[in-house]
Amino acid sequence: MIVTLTLNPSLDRTIEIAALDRGAVIRAAAARLDPGGKGVNVSRALLANAVASRAVVPFGGDEGRQLVRLLRQEGLDMVTVPVAGRTRSNVTLAEPDGTVTKINEPGTALSPDELDTIADSVLAEAREADWVVASGSLPPEVPEDVYARLCRRFAGAGIHVAVDTSGPALSCALGSGPALVKPNLEELAGATGMAIACVGDVVAAAAKLRAAGARTVLASLGADGAVLVEDGGAWYGEAPVAEPRSAVGAGDAMLAGFLAGGARGERALVEALAWGAAAVGLPGSRMPGPPDIRRGEVRVSRPDPARLLTSAFAAGDGRRADGGPVPAGAERHPPPSSR
Ligand SMILES: Nc1ncnc2c1ncn2[C@@H]1O[C@H](COP(=O)(O)OP(=O)(O)O)[C@@H](O)[C@H]1O
Numbered sequence: 001m002i003v004t005l006t007l008n009p010s011l012d013r014t015i016e017i018a019a020l021d022r023g024a025v026i027r028a029a030a031a032r033l034d035p036g037g038k039g040v041n042v043s044r045a046l047l048a049n050a051v052a053s054r055a056v057v058p059f060g061g062d063e064g065r066q067l068v069r070l071l072r073q074e075g076l077d078m079v080t081v082p083v084a085g086r087t088r089s090n091v092t093l094a095e096p097d098g099t100v101t102k103i104n105e106p107g108t109a110l111s112p113d114e115l116d117t118i119a120d121s122v123l124a125e126a127r128e129a130d131w132v133v134a135s136g137s138l139p140p141e142v143p144e145d146v147y148a149r150l151c152r153r154f155a156g157a158g159i160h161v162a163v164d165t166s167g168p169a170l171s172c173a174l175g176s177g178p179a180l181v182k183p184n185l186e187e188l189a190g191a192t193g194m195a196i197a198c199v200g201d202v203v204a205a206a207a208k209l210r211a212a213g214a215r216t217v218l219a220s221l222g223a224d225g226a227v228l229v230e231d232g233g234a235w236y237g238e239a240p241v242a243e244p245r246s247a248v249g250a251g252d253a254m255l256a257g258f259l260a261g262g263a264r265g266e267r268a269l270v271e272a273l274a275w276g277a278a279a280v281g282l283p284g285s286r287m288p289g290p291p292d293i294r295r296g297e298v299r300v301s302r303p304d305p306a307r308l309l310t311s312a313f314a315a316g317d318g319r320r321a322d323g324g325p326v327p328a329g330a331e332r333h334p335p336p337s338s339r
């Protein structure tokens with residue numbers, strides 16, 4: 001059983017447009033609505049592959065009720081925690097060449113009492129769990145060390161904890177000794193202050209996160225695949241995507257695949273890459289099921305340190321080493337490449 005915690009879930013609206021023309025009235029070609037948030041997506045991916053999971057989901061307002069309705073329709077096993085604020089909506093603008101612009105609302109503050117209720121719910125569920133996955137950004141006014149404190153409580157109860165977050169929440173969580181962290185390239189550069197341009201840089205940055213307290217690091221590299229650094233050494237892997245549609249939710253599908261694959265070694269990395277690639281081939285943040293997942297196309301080997309990445313990051317200064325600035329608070333998803 002894998003329990004997921006999403007402190008800042010969302011309604012994810014994906015709007016397909018011909019081109020993003022700032023300041024213009026843009027007529028959308030199509031739109032879809034998915035339940036969202038990183039832990040929620042991990043549970044959705046596990047559900048799609050018949051792996052036992054339970055999601056702890058705070059919800060509030062009309063949007064929150066709609067989120068819960070959508071998750072019930074999907075048949076998600078969940079514990080819902082009503083909160084006073086309103087669940088956020090995140091918008092994805094998807095262009096035909098695969099360029100994705102994401103606008104994520106900050107979300108709604110959680111009171112200390114609400115946070116306690118949520119943590120108690122996770123602990124109650126986690127008694128029968130192999131893993132607790134704490135995923136996604138923190139809502140406003142939630143202390144930066146909340147994942148660190150939760151990790152200590154869960155680890156104290158003998159539960160493996162995986163953390164997938166960014167910024168100060170990730171840096172704080174490292175010190176609490178999570179069993180697993182899954183940074184993407186930008187998060188890896190941000191958390192280590194290192195410039196990352198090649199696979200060797202990723203391995204070195206992952207080693208730095210391990211020295212700071214994380215046991216295993218699964219670094220996702222977008223179109224460049226992934227690097228796994230664990231007690232037994234390091235692995236590099238990639239998976240081709242025949243027809244890329246949307247990379248939103250690919251990191252969540254990848255984390256779900258890694259845990260479903262045993263969370264260790266080559267086999268788990270193959271599973272992670274197969275699930276992540278399959279998610280990129282699906283619209284919006286639809287999670288892949290068995291017919292979408294092609295393990296035979298995944299290639300895993302020991303890392304070649306000299307291998308250059310297609311999207312390099314400068315040392316945590318918010319600028320991509322290969323191009324223009326990444327605006328503060330924005331995620332940039334270049335067109336998914338098919339390799
Ligand atoms: N453009 C892409 N082309 C091929 N595979 C991709 C692409 N984007 C993501 N993936 C796959 O999905 C995984 C997670 O994507 P990534 O963008 O690194 O994570 P996140 O969604 O957490 O930012 C990658 O490690 C890779 O396996």
Ligand SMILES: O=P(O)(O)OC[C@H]1O[C@](O)(COP(=O)(O)O)[C@@H](O)[C@@H]1O
Pocket residue numbers: 008010012035036037038039041090104135136137138247248249250251252253285
């Ligand atoms: O909590 P954050 O960092 O704002 O991210 C939330 C967003 O991330 C997603 O879970 C997608 O995550 P990934 O693309 O990293 O897998 C969306 O469903 C959601 O809108």
